[in-house]
Amino acid sequence: MVNGHHHSRNQQLSTSHSHWMRRCIVLAESAGQQGEVPVGALIVDSKGQLLAEGENRRERDCDPTAHAEIIALRAAGSALGSWHLDHCILYVTLEPCIMCAGALVLSRIGQVVYGTDDPKTGAVHTVLNIPNGLGVYHRFPVVRGVLAKECKQQLHQWFVQRRKEKKTSGILKSIETDPSARG
Numbered sequence: 001m002v003n004g005h006h007h008s009r010n011q012q013l014s015t016s017h018s019h020w021m022r023r024c025i026v027l028a029e030s031a032g033q034q035g036e037v038p039v040g041a042l043i044v045d046s047k048g049q050l051l052a053e054g055e056n057r058r059e060r061d062c063d064p065t066a067h068a069e070i071i072a073l074r075a076a077g078s079a080l081g082s083w084h085l086d087h088c089i090l091y092v093t094l095e096p097c098i099m100c101a102g103a104l105v106l107s108r109i110g111q112v113v114y115g116t117d118d119p120k121t122g123a124v125h126t127v128l129n130i131p132n133g134l135g136v137y138h139r140f141p142v143v144r145g146v147l148a149k150e151c152k153q154q155l156h157q158w159f160v161q162r163r164k165e166k167k168t169s170g171i172l173k174s175i176e177t178d179p180s181a182r183g
């Protein structure tokens with residue numbers, strides 16, 4: 001009975017994790033269509049209600065700090081009327097970077113759930129482990145790999161598409177500047 005109970009609770013948890021991650025993927029898609037690296041994040045409150053959403057806006061805002069997680073943290077603080085986000089869960093498609101991991105520590109977030117590892121700048125597991133680092137007074141549990149395949153694929157496709165577009169615009173440029181390149 002106890003096992004059965006645990007099983008269904010775990011199942012419930014993983015269902016809601018993938019539910020929220022799907023929404024993050026939609027937010028990331030919207031960013032990607034605007035020429036941003038597709039990353040989406042959201043924050044759910046202690047009652048399991050959606051509190052805030054964010055998508056990467058770095059290019060649009062010309063702001064190196066406009067990562068999806070930061071946008072979501074700011075919106076969550078406003079919605080809650082407090083910067084204190086304990087008992088809240090942040091979901092994000094890509095493993096947080098060092099800045100976002102630091103901001104999550106400062107927000108006293110209850111838990112972080114992410115999609116795919118970031119082998120270059122991941123700062124909660126892959127490259128660094130900020131939440132378990134020295135001098136960090138607030139630790140939070142991290143769940144990795146929720147819809148990891150979908151999240152990874154989305155980023156991969158965006159970069160492939162971008163490379164193609166760059167190539168095309170390079171060809172167009174050479175046609176503009178070099179008349180002999182014209183067919």
Ligand SMILES: [Zn+2]
Nearest residue numbers: 067096097100
């Ligand atoms: Zn970040």
